[in-house]
Amino acid sequence: MYFKLCLLFVSVICSSWALPTDFDYDCTGLPENFLYWWACGSYGICRGGRYSQIDCVNGTSYDRRTGDCTHNSQAVTYPCNSVPEECLIYKGPGLRYPDRNADPVEALPPCTFYYTCAYGRYLGHQRCPEGTVYDEPQQRCLPPTQVSPPCGTFTGHVDGPVLPGTETVDGRQVIQPQTDTFGNVDKNKWPFTNNRNSRNQRPSPGRAV
Template sequence: MLSLCILIFLSLQIVEGVVNCDGQADGNYEVTCLGYTNCHDGVATDVDCYDGKLYNPTSNQCDDPIYPPCNIDRDCSGTPNGRFPDMETNCTSYYTCSNGIFFGHNFCNPGLVYDQIKQLCNWPHNVSPPCGTSTR
């Protein structure tokens, strides 16, 4: 029984410690429409949006569900599996489709845009239009 309790405790530590705020600027990280991790003075605090609220990228907190992209549901039926840029946010966020199911929106860190070819957030000068400015 003791070993089970230790295993559960260690599992919780792994899950809760996803964002390491040491050396990070104060701000929100790992942002989704349903929550984010706030780093302040090197300390991470997980914030979940409750009561029908969703992340508002303008105020950087949970708010009424009227702000894109969180207020936009995507129809992923017939869409290949993958992540796709949200054009409504100038590619500063993206959404995920898998097996015809919409899995929600995620945000890139400030200054980055979604690179559909590499399937990650990247600097605009490394990303082809319409999301970036690369001419390669």
Template sequence: MQTCLLLLSALAAYLVSADECVGKNNGVFEIGCRAYVVCHNQHGTIHHCADPPALNTVYNSRTKSCDQPHNVPAPCGSWRDCSTLPDKRYADVTTNCTSYYTCQGGTYFGHNFCNPGVVFDENMQICNWPGNVAPPCGTAGTGR
């Protein structure tokens, strides 16, 4: 059973990393503030930046590697105190809600970005069209 789970886990990791590089040239591409993928010949390897309690690192698009947050511009270089926040994703209003950050067990797990044209909907916990999201992130109920 354990061997089967390991095989399924490895296959899932391969499929996810392979999908990240379809249609992309060789190179390094940001997945979110805490991960990036190295693509070569339409196949990729996903790299995750260190999680606490190790050094807290985030992806630096200038160096194309993980780096200390103070060397990285916002939003990835921003750090949130999750020690008193409930487990969930939070819209980042400093990016006009085009990104969100995750708190789990009092630990900050970094920013992720919504696709262009959508904003983060804290109620649904997904990126959504602005017309479906209440202010301050969207325009739902405002007549716009």
């Protein structure tokens, strides 16, 4: 009996390491099919007032034009048809870049979305709140009037505060990823993970304001 309990305890611990961290995405007041983030293997979306993560499997990747998983043999849009150049160059623990490409679906302003690179890998896109764009030096979303071109219109110089969980490298705030108990980078701690085992919806109820 004691041996069985030990096995059960170990299996629960291992399962918790394999599962991604839960993030509290609030869909309250957001339009239907609001896209919170996407990566090539999955995306997070608000449907019916509830947040779900959709995982692309069986040889598919997320296609921004269709808003769903598309077979890899078809023309999948950037960045899932190639790795962003910044991700190939940057080998550090985590840095976010504004996406200056025009959005092919909603015609949103450039830099409305930003993406994360870590250790030479592309980890996915996220969306700034409405009315803001992504500022690379400060590693956060700000009104365009506070962001330098080409993402914004600000022409002065402002030293922003160093945000929690970051460190400054070459004037940029670098994201520090979480680590496991052995000090290794835990890639499941990012707010987007790829689950290649099945097409899975992981719902999360919207919380009240």
